[in-house]
Amino acid sequence: MSSVPIEYYLVVAAVLFITGAIGFLLRRNLLILLMSIELMLNAVNLTLVAYNRIHPLNHNGQIFTFFVIAVAAAEASVGLAIVLAFYRVRRTMRSDEADLLRS
Amino acid sequence: MATYIPLLLLFLIAAIIAIAMFLLSTYIGPKNPTPEKMIPFECGSESTGGRFVKPSVKFYLTAILFVVFDLEAVLIYPWTIQFRSLGWVGLATMGSFIALLVVGLLYVWKKGALEWER
Amino acid sequence: MNLDPFLAASPLLVVALGGCLLMVAEAFSKHGREENDSRSAGPSGDLALGTAITLITGAIFSAGIWFVGPDKLEGSRALEPYLILDRFSLFFSFVLCVGGALSALLAGGYLPEHKLDRGEFYPLLIFSTLGAMMLAAAGDLLSLFLGLETMSLGVYALAGFRRASPRSTEAALKYFLLGSFAAAILLYGGALIYGATGHTDLAGIRAAITSTAATEGAANPAVLLIGVALVIVGLAFKVSAVPFHMWTPDAYEGAPTPATTFMAVAVKSAAFATLLRVLVEAFGDPALTSWASGWPPLLAFMALLTMTVANLIAGRQESVKRMLAYSSIAHAGYVLVGLVATIKVGGDAQASIMFYLLAYTASTVGAFGALILCGSRGAEAVSYEDLSGLGRRHPAAAMAFSFFLLSLAGTPPTAGFFSKFYIIKAALGAEHYVLVVVLVLNSVLSAYYYLRVLVFMYMREPAPGAPLARPMRSGYVTTALVLSAVLVLVLGVFPSTYLEIVAQAALASR
Numbered sequence: 001m002s003s004v005p006i007e008y009y010l011v012v013a014a015v016l017f018i019t020g021a022i023g024f025l026l027r028r029n030l031l032i033l034l035m036s037i038e039l040m041l042n043a044v045n046l047t048l049v050a051y052n053r054i055h056p057l058n059h060n061g062q063i064f065t066f067f068v069i070a071v072a073a074a075e076a077s078v079g080l081a082i083v084l085a086f087y088r089v090r091r092t093m094r095s096d097e098a099d100l101l102r103s
Numbered sequence: 104m105a106t107y108i109p110l111l112l113l114f115l116i117a118a119i120i121a122i123a124m125f126l127l128s129t130y131i132g133p134k135n136p137t138p139e140k141m142i143p144f145e146c147g148s149e150s151t152g153g154r155f156v157k158p159s160v161k162f163y164l165t166a167i168l169f170v171v172f173d174l175e176a177v178l179i180y181p182w183t184i185q186f187r188s189l190g191w192v193g194l195a196t197m198g199s200f201i202a203l204l205v206v207g208l209l210y211v212w213k214k215g216a217l218e219w220e221r
Numbered sequence: 222m223n224l225d226p227f228l229a230a231s232p233l234l235v236v237a238l239g240g241c242l243l244m245v246a247e248a249f250s251k252h253g254r255e256e257n258d259s260r261s262a263g264p265s266g267d268l269a270l271g272t273a274i275t276l277i278t279g280a281i282f283s284a285g286i287w288f289v290g291p292d293k294l295e296g297s298r299a300l301e302p303y304l305i306l307d308r309f310s311l312f313f314s315f316v317l318c319v320g321g322a323l324s325a326l327l328a329g330g331y332l333p334e335h336k337l338d339r340g341e342f343y344p345l346l347i348f349s350t351l352g353a354m355m356l357a358a359a360g361d362l363l364s365l366f367l368g369l370e371t372m373s374l375g376v377y378a379l380a381g382f383r384r385a386s387p388r389s390t391e392a393a394l395k396y397f398l399l400g401s402f403a404a405a406i407l408l409y410g411g412a413l414i415y416g417a418t419g420h421t422d423l424a425g426i427r428a429a430i431t432s433t434a435a436t437e438g439a440a441n442p443a444v445l446l447i448g449v450a451l452v453i454v455g456l457a458f459k460v461s462a463v464p465f466h467m468w469t470p471d472a473y474e475g476a477p478t479p480a481t482t483f484m485a486v487a488v489k490s491a492a493f494a495t496l497l498r499v500l501v502e503a504f505g506d507p508a509l510t511s512w513a514s515g516w517p518p519l520l521a522f523m524a525l526l527t528m529t530v531a532n533l534i535a536g537r538q539e540s541v542k543r544m545l546a547y548s549s550i551a552h553a554g555y556v557l558v559g560l561v562a563t564i565k566v567g568g569d570a571q572a573s574i575m576f577y578l579l580a581y582t583a584s585t586v587g588a589f590g591a592l593i594l595c596g597s598r599g600a601e602a603v604s605y606e607d608l609s610g611l612g613r614r615h616p617a618a619a620m621a622f623s624f625f626l627l628s629l630a631g632t633p634p635t636a637g638f639f640s641k642f643y644i645i646k647a648a649l650g651a652e653h654y655v656l657v658v659v660l661v662l663n664s665v666l667s668a669y670y671y672l673r674v675l676v677f678m679y680m681r682e683p684a685p686g687a688p689l690a691r692p693m694r695s696g697y698v699t700t701a702l703v704l705s706a707v708l709v710l711v712l713g714v715f716p717s718t719y720l721e722i723v724a725q726a727a728l729a730s731r
Contacts, residue, residue, distance in 0.1 A: 010416075017409055024402055033398055040405035044412050051416035060421045061412075064363050066177055068408065071370045073174035075401055077167040078374050082381050082397050084163055086390045095398070098391045101471040206241050213248035 009050035017043035028094050030083045034076065041072045164216055175204055225296030229306045232283040232314045233354055239275030240347035243268065247340040268343040269329025269697055273322040275347060279354075280318035283311045302422035305360035305498075312726040313357035313494045316579050319708075320486035321350035323586040323701045328479035330695030331593050335601070337383055337477060346483060349375030353491035360502070361422040362411040365495060369407070369459070373400050376488055379480035380472055392475025399458065399468040407455025413448030414503075423503040434508035449504055453516055456499070459492035460553050463527040470534075473546035478601070481542065482589040485549045490578045493556055497574060501563060501728050510564045521561045524656060527554030528663040536670045540603050544670055545588055548629060551667060552581055558656045559644045565651035572724035573643035576716075579723070580628070580636035583708035587625030590702045594618050597693035605677045607690040612679035618692045619678045621702050628709050630671040631664050636712035643720060 020039035027033060045065045052061030087093060182189065182197050189196075211217060227234065247268060287308060291297045297306045304310070325346055332338050352371025359365035377400065381393025415421050418429035430445070454465065461469040473481045500516065509515045528551055535547030556577055562570035595602035595611065595618055602608055612619040628635035641664060648657045712719055 017405075020405070021402075024398075030394070037398075037401050037405055040402075041408065044405065044408045047409065047412040048415065051412065054416070055419040057419075060363075061415060063181075064412075064415070064421060066181065067363060067367060070174050070177050071367065073170050074374060075370065075404075077170050078377055079397055079401065080163065080167055082377060082390065082393045084160070085381055085384050086394045089385065089387045089390050095394075098394055100388050100391050101395075101475050203241070206245060210244055210248045213245075 006050050006053055009046060013043045013046040013050065016040075016046065028096050030086070030093050030095055033095060034079050034083065037079075038072060038076065041068060044068060161219060168211060168216065172204070172208070175200075223296050225294045226299040227296075229286065229291060229294045229297035230300060230304065231286065232279045232311070232318070233304075233351065233358070235282050236275060236279040236318070236347060236351045236354065239271075239278065240344055240351060243271050243275065243347065244344035246271075247344065250340075264340040265329050265332045265338050265342075266697075268340050269325050272325035272343040272347055273329075276318045276322035276325065276350060279350075280315050280322070283314040283318065287311045287315075302360040302424060303364040304355070304358045306358060307728075308726040309494070309498065309728050310354075310358035312575060312723065313490065314354045316490055316575075316582055317350055317353045317357065317487050320490065320582045320586060321346060321353075321483065323590070323705055324479050324483040324486065326697045326701035326704075327482055327586070327590050327593055328477075329697035330693060330701075331477065331479050331698070334597055334693050334695065335477070339382075342379065342382060342479075345375045345378050349373075349379065349483065350487060353487045356491045357494035357498075359495060359498070360424070362415070363421055365499070366404070366408060366411065368491075369404060369495075372488060372491060373404065373459075376480070376484055379483065380476035382477050382480060386475075388475040389477065390475075392472045395468050396472035396476075403455050403458030403465070406451050406458075410448045410451025410453075410455060413444050414452065417442075417445035417448060423499060426503040427506060430504075430506045430508060434506060449509065449516065450519075452499065453496075453519065456492060456496045457523060460489055460496060460556075461550050462523045462553055462557060463530045463550065466527070466531070466550050469550055470543050470546045473549070474540065474543045478542065478589055478593050481546070482586055485545070485585050485589065486582045489549065489553060490582060493553075493560075493574065493578060497560060497563070497571065498728060500560065501571070517561055517564055520557055521653065521656060524554050524557035524561060525659055527551070527557060528659060529554075532663045532666045532670075535667070538670070539605065541592060541605060541608065541674060542603055544674075545585075545592070548667065548670070549585065551663065552577075552585075552629075554663070555641065555644055555660060556581075558648050558653070558660055561656065562644075562647040562651035562653060566647055568724060568727040569650060570647035571727040572720055573640070573647040575723045575726060576643055576712075576720050577640040579719075580640035580709070580712050583705045583712065584625050584628040584635070584637050587621070587702060587705040587709060588629055590698055590705065591618065591622035591625055594621065594692050594695075594698050594702065595690050597691050600690065602690040605673065606684070608674060609677045609681035609683045611677075611690065611692075615692050621706065622678065623675050624706060625709065626671040626674055628713070630668045634710075634713045636709045636716070639713060639716035639720075643716075 017040050020036045020043060023036035023039065024033055027036065045068055048061040048065050048068070052059060055061065083093075086098070090097065178200065179197065182193060186193065247264060250264060286294070286306075291306055291308060291311060300306065325343060328342055328346070332342060349372050352368050352373070352375065355364060355368030356372055357368075359368050377393055377397040380396050381390050383389035411421070414426060418426050418433075420426045420429055433442075458465040458468075473484060476484065504510070504516060510517060512518060531547045531550035531554060535544050535551060538544040538547060556574055559570050559574040559577060563574070592602060595608060595615075608619075608622075611622075624635070628637035631637045631641040633639075641660075645657055645660060648660070
């Protein structure tokens with residue numbers, strides 16, 4: 001059975017990463033910003049696992065992915081907590097309304 | 104490319120079946136609505152409250168804690184499949200990892216984050 | 222069983238264990254429950270002391286292993302490549318522990334005074350310091366990422382510690398969003414480097430780059446270069462170099478001042494430590510360090526931009542806290558100059574950077590500590606006006622503030638002067654004359670806004686009817702100020718002695 005060439009995975013990952021980055025820069029809803037960051041981290045995971053196939057001597061890429069998944073969960077929970085605290089104080093979910101701190 | 108055609112077919116058939124079932128029941132199913140039938144179905148009991156109930160903040164706290172503690176299992180899986188070859192060192196390492204999780208759990212517990220009614 | 226690896230890693234282990242114990246002790250103490258923290262006396266006193274003791278113990282262990290010599294411990298290499306426990310790591314463990322301990326002492330005075338007395342602050346501070354120590358010791362992209370996130374997650378929470386305040390939560394939000402965006406960029410860069418070289422450890426990356434550059438049949442140089450650029454950008458976010466500094470003033474201004482201190486001191490030092498290690502150990506190959514097609518011009522450009530932009534904006538601030546935030550960005554620019562010089566003069570430039578970070582840590586803790594000292598009872602000293610007339614009303618507080626600002630401005634005989642002097646010397650040795658000229662001009666420029674605080678303190682009278690800033694009384698804050706003042710003076714009076722000691726920690730560019 002022929003397998004999917006590694007470039008396909010890398011391209012998908014790059015597209016995902018760029019989608020996440022553009023979403024992060026353009027969207028204004030805080031939850032969508034959190035999702036964009038998760039999307040970028042998942043693109044990283046896909047890249048790592050794909051590259052692991054051309055470096056099969058060890059499993060560095062896959063091990064890395066496990067840690068990224070675990071850390072992403074911790075990051076998401078801290079992020080959700082911060083967004084929630086922000087919402088409680090300001091009653092808004094939009095990042096462009098976070099404008100109290102200005103020079 | 105040719106290897107993916109069966110996969111494409113599978114997706115197509117699945118989509119067709121789903122759409123067909125939906126359309127068929129809409130067009131040829133018998134309809135005789137009564138007021139009881141039009142209310143939202145809630146396991147047979149009388150429905151209460153409005154349609155939009157804001158989930159309580161308590162759920163967020165539980166969800167956040169769940170995400171953290173649940174995902175730590177990811178780090179335990181690789182150890183289980185290499186359990187024998189890693190030996191005592193692996194057991195000690197995983198023991199210290201779980202001990203740290205227990206410290207975290209203890210903290211969450213004593214801080215009262217696990218109490219539903221406060 | 223050989224205990225040497227544990228001994229070599231003891232600074233990290235001491236801090237980790239101390240953090241866990243303190244965290245559980247805080248939860249089990251009578252203050253642990255949130256309901257009763259508004260009325261009864263808060264937990265800050267004991268916890269601040271416990272945190273400071275834990276971190277100082279970590280610093281003592283680092284110093285102890287330094288004197289024994291990490292290479293004499295048989296198992297000190299057992300944790301490589303994940304943690305490299307050499308003198309470089311020990312030096313930064315020491316600096317980070319000292320910075321963390323001083324921030325904890327500041328918090329011990331600040332939190333009760335401003336009705337923020339919740340115990341979570343201290344465990345978060347310890348674990349962030351632990352992450353920073355891991356980051357400074359990381360010899361593999363994996364442990365680098367873990368250290369970075371351990372450090373950052375704690376600091377995000379510290380920044381938003383005043384949950385009811387819109388400014389504090391906004392600071393945390395901005396810091397979190399840009400921080401994790403930067404982490405994702407860094408990580409993607411790391412993944413691309415892994416793809417191009419097949420290694421995640423810094424030494425392996427270096428070896429792979431050298432061998433592909435030698436045989437010229439490079440696996441994928443474009444992928445490698447993109448990866449290198451992304452990693453540098455990710456770390457530039459963390460050291461808040463212009464143009465990746467947007468979050469810094471907001472996060473620094475909105476966070477509670479002890480948290481700001483910690484961010485300015487520990488986060489920045491650790492990020493510079495890892496930037497230095499990554500650049501020297503992984504990207505130190507001549508193929509990547511040439512002026513034509515490597516990272517040095519990128520960093521030099523960033524250094525120029527960082528110094529100039531930060532100093533220009535800092536002069537226009539009305540809030541002293543925000544001015545200090547921009548000043549910390551400017552200092553990052555000076556350190557970047559030293560970083561550019563490492564390619565040509567190696568060890569000397571590295572020593573100058575490390576000396577700079579030590580001196581900067583002491584001066585910055587002092588400056589923020591003095592700002593904390595000047596406010597009390599929920600009324601913080603924030604703007605220049607708040608400080609007017611302080612020199613006559615409270616000479617001690619004003620004098621402490623002046624002393625640390627003079628060190629930040631780089632006036633002899635303080636640590637700030639010699640640290641800048643060594644950076645300039647290293648840059649001259651590397652023949653980066655443009656950078657040196659810009660650095661000197663910027664130092665002159667920065668004197669304006671540092672001295673402006675002195676002008677307000679000694680030569681202005683508060684407007685009639687304006688609320689007067691009234692310094693708080695706190696043994697913790699005073700202790701922290703005395704300790705950092707001693708450090709600033711000692712480093713300023715015997716600079717060459719300490720520079721020689723620090724020079725032992727320089728990384729060998731293999």
